[in-house]
Amino acid sequence: MTSAIETRLAELGVTLPSAPAPAANYVPFVQAGNLVFVSGQISNGPDGLIKGRLGDNMDVEAGAAAAKACAISLLAQLKAACGGDIDRLERVVKLTGFVNSTADFTDQPKVINGASDFLVEALGDMGRHSRSAVSAAALPLGVAVEIEAIFQIR
Template sequence: MSFYDKLKALNIELPPTAAPVAAYVMYARTGNTVFLSGHIAKKDGKPLVGQLGKNMTTEEGKLAARSVGIDLIATLQDACGGDLNRVKRIVKVMSLVNSTPDYIEHHLVTNGVSELLGEVFGEQGKHARSAFGVAQIPLGACVEIELIAEIA
């Protein structure tokens, strides 16, 4: 089953790739490794603003991280020249969670993207990861996630 078949089975339609909003590119490739810039959670095209432990629940954060994962997959498709089937492995995910100092469930929020990558890419979606709590994320977004992948 191709990755596109898996996306279709999950009822996921990839959005257009976001454009950078500052002095960076959405991805950089060196050899067979692609580094995707951080993508923030959005709702209706605007930053999904919130802080875990203050005005967002862990489940809301997990759904936000999953939605970021969909945007990351769209950017990864661009980095693969339009063909996700070139993905050999998701190598690493780094998740920044906008949270209060006493919030401790960053790893559960980050499961939103990790589980999605597993559903879409199977064994090739298993990755190393880091999840951090931070005082703030650009534009007040609740979650920002970046990704490293190996492609053919």
């Protein structure tokens, strides 16, 4: 039987990749009760890392696409946390987005909208969430965006 969430993702042209392995001494997710805390996922797409600095060599549209890539990785981690059954998702609780940007760049929310808009489009009301969008002077490996999430599951 096909997952309802993965069917919706397929309609949007998205297939969840395998959950990325952690790059250091941490775990990709922790479940505490009915909450799953997913470690920060860096902007990585089918062609590799999505690097750039907003306000320097990357525009808001490209940054939003990088944020969407992070959201796809977050869902891949959630699927792994749920033992492959992503339909255990009840709602996205919170995103915290970090944007690699210059000191004078102020459109971090527009960049992280790439993740937020995608999650609502893919998940409907259960994709609506609280959120923070902040600037970072640098992110790991020079990526444009990193996002962590909290999910509620059944």
